[in-house]
Each structure stands twice: as structure tokens, then as C-alpha cells.
Amino acid sequence: MARLKFEMFVDEWSSKNRGVSSTFTDGNGVESTSWWSSPPDSISHVDIGYLKGRYGNVKTKRHEVFIKSRFREEMQRLVENKEIHI
Template identity: 50%
Template sequence: MRLKFEMWEYREKPDAEINGYMSRFTDGKGIYTDSWWCSPPASIDHVGPEYLRQRYRHPNVRNARHEQFIKSRYKEEIQRLKER
């Protein structure tokens, strides 16, 4: 299975305004974790490995390859969402 990272807008109710963003990281074993971002920055390149591995972020991040993959995909996803 391949690594996967995706993000989408979060709304408390279907027609409500956006209350943040959700992200989902799926590791090579097919295990996924979801995380909520209230006001996500344009980039997370500055964060260390301990930030992504927190239990309320993506605790299935196990190595540097996962970290770099998420940081790269995060930039792409947040740019896509902010351009809407």
C-alpha cells in the first residue's frame, strides 16, 4: 500500500461556514489517522518530528520518509484548499 495524505474543509453542519480543516494520513500498512487543524499555516516545514507524531495529529508517522511525505503533500493540499 502507498502512503497517502489528504485534506478537506471541516464544517460542523452541512451548510455552516468552514470551522477548520481535516487531514488524513494513511501509512504503508493501510493504517490511517485523522487530524483537525483550526487555522493551518501555509507550510509545516518548520515543525519537528515530535509535532506530527503527537496523538492528536498523526501518531502513525514512524520515520523521516513519512514526515517528508506529509510536509510535501500538506503544502499542496493547503494551497489547493485556500485557492477555492
């Protein structure tokens, strides 16, 4: 079984369109990507239904908790590295 993975990045398209892309990989290795036009610094208030809408492979509470935690970490990293400004 693969490990869960969540990463955020600013590629050329995201930079041009002033946003951030993110990818979630589930325990089966299935990957889905979402683009955030104006990413918040936290998504702790959203429910699993919202995350399922962004990432089609979100299925469990474990996925929800993992993504919320990693989202905070990734946003902090992007801000600290000056890749984005919030």
C-alpha cells in the first residue's frame, strides 16, 4: 500500500494565473490535482464533501485529516519560500 501524499506547487501555469496547484495521492497510488486561484492559509473549516469535490480520490476521514494538516504545512512553506503571498 502506498503512503498518502499531498503537495502544493507553483508551476509556470499557476504563476501566470496567480494561483497554486496541489496534488493528493491516496494509499492506492491514485493521484488527483486541484488548482487554487486564491488559496486560503487554512482549510481546517471545510468538510470532507468539499475535499471530495477538489480531489476525486478523497474517500475517508483519514484522507480529510491528512490533507488539512498537510495543506497548512505546504502553505507555510510556500509563504516562507516567497513562492506565494497571502
